[in-house]
Amino acid sequence: MTRWLDEDEQRTWRAFLAASQRIQEDLDRQLQRDSGMPHAYYAILVRLSESPERRMRMSELAAAANSSQSRLSHAVARLEERGWVRREPCPADRRVSWAALTDEGFAVLAAAAPGHVGAVRQSLFDRLSADQVEQLATICAAILREPGS
Amino acid sequence: MTRWLDEDEQRTWRAFLAASQRIQEDLDRQLQRDSGMPHAYYAILVRLSESPERRMRMSELAAAANSSQSRLSHAVARLEERGWVRREPCPADRRVSWAALTDEGFAVLAAAAPGHVGAVRQSLFDRLSADQVEQLATICAAILREPGS
DNA sequence: CCAGTTTACTTGAACTCTCAAGTTCTACGA
DNA sequence: TCGTAGAACTTGAGAGTTCAAGTAAACTGG
Secondary structure, X not given: OOOOOOHHHHHHHHHHHHHHHHHHHHHHHHHHHHHOOOHHHHHHHHHHHHOHHHEEEHHHHHHHOOOOHHHHHHXXXXXXXXXXXXXXXXXXXXXXXXXXXXXXXXXXHHHHHHHHHHXXXXXXXXXXXXXXXXXXXXXXXXXXXXXXX | OOOOOOHHHHHHHHHHHXXXXXXXXXXXXXXXXXXXXXXXXXXXXXXXXHOHHHEEEHHHHHHHOOOOHHHHHHHHHHHHHOOOEEXXXXXXXXXXXXXXXXXXXXXXHHHHHHHHHHHHHHHOHHHOOHHHHHHHHHHHHHHHOOOOO
């Protein structure tokens, strides 16, 4: 009863897997090598830096950075050890805690950003035409659309 | 001097990251839940099953399954413990070892495949038009093309 | 108003992955 | 033919991720 993938679908699927894994690995390696952090940590710092007062509630931050709460919790623990992020209690709701980017964290992020953007261009945008970039945006939006729509 | 991403690029980039991470995680979760293995292990079993005599040299297998040698080595060790894969020495070159899919491994793979294909359709193909699938294939090929071309 | 549920977050253990180093073995050139 | 380079694979330690369970605080309906 299974609808197997036909040959074209098979090829597309494997290319997609290989391409997305390759990009993830390239970025991870570049950031780890040049800035001593995995890409997931970089994403966290970026979201914080874009937020008003450079701080967010843990659960918002998790959603914004495509992370599970557990992953975020562990990650922020490490980032705190390095002095890049600080946790602050929320007076209004004591279940909540804020994660705030420290000045040192911001400096580290600023130093990491150019190399990271370079890697993104090199692994993705430099390889695609303007049309393809637009197509990719549409495709990714479709993938992310909720099931019931 | 850095060429930052403009707003469109930024959006596309984040959508791509979110989409590819989402797919990876969906597949990993589905396989882990229903078949007790991560997607990387599934990929290894698939490549072996497609190979003549259902066996491959470790280094070929690593390349075929988008894995580093070290990762593959660890993975095959686990798969061997479960009795799904067997290592065999190569008489011609004693540095080489073959990884062979056992009958039990093949059975496990056969049992896992329908659910996996279902997840692939659900997370990718069911969400895209035929045109988009074709566009995606072209885009992924471009991403994978070697730098010097 | 208070028992039960839900929300927010943390924790620990098991597992996978990465990186660097180590072990064998083959190949090659002088 | 010997020594050095390179290839194939393994290993161990360190780090990140996941899952399930746990804590604590805030709701909510009878």
